[in-house]
Amino acid sequence: MSFSRRAALWLLIAAGAATAGERRRALIVVLDGVRRDTFEQTYAGGALPGFSRILGSALWYDRAESVLPSVTMAGQSSIFTGTPPARHGILGNQWFDRATGRAYDYVSAGTAPCLYAFTWFGSECRDGLLNRHLLAPTLYEAATAAGLSSAVVFHPVWRGATRAVLPGILDALTFLQGADVDFEAFDRRMAQHAISLVTSDGQPDLLTLYFAGADSIAHGHGIASQPPYLASVIDPLIDRMANALEAQDPDWRASTMIVVTADHGRTDAVANPEDRTLVRDLTAAIARAGYAGDQIRLAINGGMAYVYLKNGDSWAQLPPPEKAAAVVREIGADAVLANSVAYARLRQESDSPRAGDLVVFLKPGHYFGNTGLGSHHGNADALDLAVPLVIARPGGPAGHTALDAGITRIAATVAAFLGFAADGADPALEIPPP
């Protein structure tokens, strides 16, 4: 037994959390872009017997929220660091690095492979671009330091995990269709890898499964496409996963905390003609405050955007405060933008240093690039922030709770159950009194 493992055990005993020798494990299932009510109604309707099998009597956090911006890479990083974007530094799917003058779009076809360490996209892809950019420690780093094993399957955050299963070239061949990704194939390959891993190596102390397909199908076809996808694709994969875990240990659920959650919610699209020209109109308003096109960088994250302003010919230097304030005024005074922009504000002390000089928030139901088809997310409204957060804890409480809950509190909750501390993470979720 390593020193850190022994230390962790002592911690457990001191906390009265578990008896020595009792093994504890955790399984985290992340469903990309599934809103809380969508998951709950599909589950309650009996269409998810696989989830019902693993969750059994679980605690449902009825007020669980994502982070801002409510987009994938910000939310996923928050789950696995236990911190909001202002602390972990992944400000969304897009941000602009002033220091290098480089714009990042993690979900673009050119950059997404870099998240999964396809190194022919550049040496900075070697350890996964998100892992490289994260400014906060991950749950896996803390688990490894405590002597625990962890495995991550197809999730873009895996820094510190003892085992990361990433899509390989054979996987990519099954789900890459030109520049498009067949996310149903992604989910099936992910589950296959997870099942093989458990079958050959047993259940690790901490296991993360990442289902990306529900987000993709809903972007194209709206929220109504999610329940059938959950029921016909993801749920049978969960059931097969449960078979694999049960084959290893028929009592696996008695020692395992199971967490089901999502990185963000979503909103069905409504056609707002002014959304189509938002980038152009926003850029025009900024130009009226004295910035040329090449002095403006927008990082678009669904229902919000960061605006970066060049100081003369330098990105490294921040613009003078009065000039940034003039841009805020121009945006606020623009009659066309008033249809879709809720407000713009200057970067605050509480924002990440990586944030734009301005942050622009759209009104509920408004999104950059919204054509009125499918569904979107990234807005600050309740629908985009609403996520399922269901925790089955051996012998733990079941039912529903209205306690405050957010995805930044999952890491410390899992860490406490496994007997180690997630330093720097938001506090563990409260459990309602019996």
Ligand SMILES: [Zn+2]
């Ligand atoms: Zn997402």
